[in-house]
Structures are given as structure tokens and as C-alpha cells.
Amino acid sequence: AQSVTQPDIHITVSEGASLELRCNYSYGATPYLFWYVQSPGQGLQLLLKYFSGDTLVQGIKGFEAEFKRSQSSFNLRKPSVHWSDAAEYFCAVSYSGAGSYQLTFGKGTKLSVIP
Amino acid sequence: GAVVSQHPSRVICKSGTSVKIECRSLDFQATTMFWYRQFPKQSLMLMATSNEGSKATYEQGVEKDKFLINHASLTLSTLTVTSAHPEDSSFYICSAPPRGLSEAFFGQGTRLTVV
Numbered sequence: 654a655q656s657v658t659q660p661d662i663h664i665t666v667s668e669g670a671s672l673e674l675r676c677n678y679s680y681g682a683t684p685y686l687f688w689y690v691q692s693p694g695q696g697l698q699l700l701l702k703y704f705s706g707d708t709l710v711q712g713i714k715g716f717e718a719e720f721k722r723s724q725s726s727f728n729l730r731k732p733s734v735h736w737s738d739a740a741e742y743f744c745a746v747s748y749s750g751a752g753s754y755q756l757t758f759g760k761g762t763k764l765s766v767i768p
Numbered sequence: 769g770a771v772v773s774q775h776p777s778r779v780i781c782k783s784g785t786s787v788k789i790e791c792r793s794l795d796f797q798a799t800t801m802f803w804y805r806q807f808p809k810q811s812l813m814l815m816a817t818s819n820e821g822s823k824a825t826y827e828q829g830v831e832k833d834k835f836l837i838n839h840a841s842l843t844l845s846t847l848t849v850t851s852a853h854p855e856d857s858s859f860y861i862c863s864a865p866p867r868g869l870s871e872a873f874f875g876q877g878t879r880l881t882v883v
């Protein structure tokens with residue numbers, strides 16, 4: 654069974670500092686990988702996704718993520734964090750085949766930003 | 769981008785009553801929709817896959833008689849929480865994949881509180 658691990662439950666960074674949120678997955682084949690952001694009481698917004706091709710993917714709001722097959726990782730990065738980035742971030746994976754829209758989510762990383 | 773609308777966004781109901789949550793794809797048809805549940809400070813867990821014109825597929829541990837799913841048209845799936853109890857209080861969110869795209873779009877979610 655596929656699984657997603659986000660090792661950091663809560664991260665606090667200062668505004669303007671760089672950010673990296675970790676994500677590791679367990680799956681036998683090449684997965685579809687996603688990062689979502691959830692503000693308090695809100696739904697999910699897709700930041701970026703990786704299906705194939707270039708392993709460095711650019712997303713919205715200045716976020717990027719790099720797929721590293723050898724490490725089974727898909728870490729999310731941002732060079733300079735803004736206070737509005739404070740939210741919960743979820744890494745997710747799906748099968749690269751039939752039923753590929755069913756997502757398995759990590760437990761999430763809560764990001765706090767110090768002004 | 770594709771829009772998925774979920775209604776209501778918040779609902780409070782008395783224990784023992786039933787609550788219906790709607791998930792609509794506004795600008796595309798969706799033969800399949802997905803229902804997730806998120807407990808406080810937890811990740812999202814897939815509950816069931818809703819299939820237009822056929823029975824829903826439930827994940828292990830999800831009671832199909834308690835969480836009734838109906839997908840009567842290509843743009844609407846409903847989740848009914850029957851005989852709700854306080855432990856059913858949660859954030860319920862749906863997603864739907866537009867045909868031809870490799871990602872599913874999420875609704876805004878429904879915060880259910882059972883008192």
C-alpha cells in the first residue's frame with residue numbers, strides 16, 4: 654500500500670526566510686505527486702504537481718518542488734516566505750493508472766510565520 | 769480551471785438526525801467523485817469513491833449504511849450522514865476529476881458539527 658510521510662508536524666520560520674517542507678512516499682511505481690495548501694477552515698488549493706518529465710516543478714505562489722526518485726522524496730521549497738504562507742501543507746500521492754485520482758495524503762505540516 | 773462546489777460549508781445538527789452534503793462539478797462532467805474526511809488536526813482520509821449510475825465504493829472501515837452516497841447525475845454527488853452522532857463531527861470534502869485531466873479538483877469542504 655502506498656503511504657506518504659511528512660516528518661515535520663509544525664515548522665516556524667521568519668518572514669523572508671527560506672522554507673523546505675519534507676515529503677517521502679512509499680510506492681512501487683512512479684507516483685503522481687501533489688502538494689496542497691489548506692488555510693484554517695478552508696478547502697484545499699493545489700500548489701503544484703509532478704506526473705513525469707522535469708523533476709523540478711514550479712507551482713503557484715512562488716513554490717517549487719523537486720522529485721528525487723532515489724530518495725523517494727518530493728520536498729516543497731520557497732526561497733522567501735511571506736506571512737500569508739502560514740497554513741497547513743499536505744503532500745499527496747496517487748497511482749499512475751486507473752483510479753489515479755484517489756489521493757493518499759500525508760499528515761500535514763503546519764507552517765507558522767514570524768513577522 | 770475546473771470548479772467544484774460543495775454545500776453547505778457549515779452545518780450543525782442534533783444527534784440522531786441526518787445531514788446531506790452536496791458536491792457539484794460546475795463546469796464539467798464527473799463520472800467519478802471522491803469523498804474525504806478530515807478529523808481535527810489530522811490528515812484527509814478517503815472515505816469512498818462515488819460512481820455515476822452505480823454503487824459507491826467504500827474504503828475499509830467506512831460504514832456504507834451510515835454514509836450514504838448517491839451520484840445520480842454527471843455533475844452531482846451527495847453524501848448523507850445518517851443518524852449522526854458527535855463522533856461524526858468532522859470536515860468532509862469532495863473532489864472530482866474533469867475528463868481528460870490527470871488531477872481532481874476539490875470542493876470547499878463542509879464542517880459538520882453534531883451536538
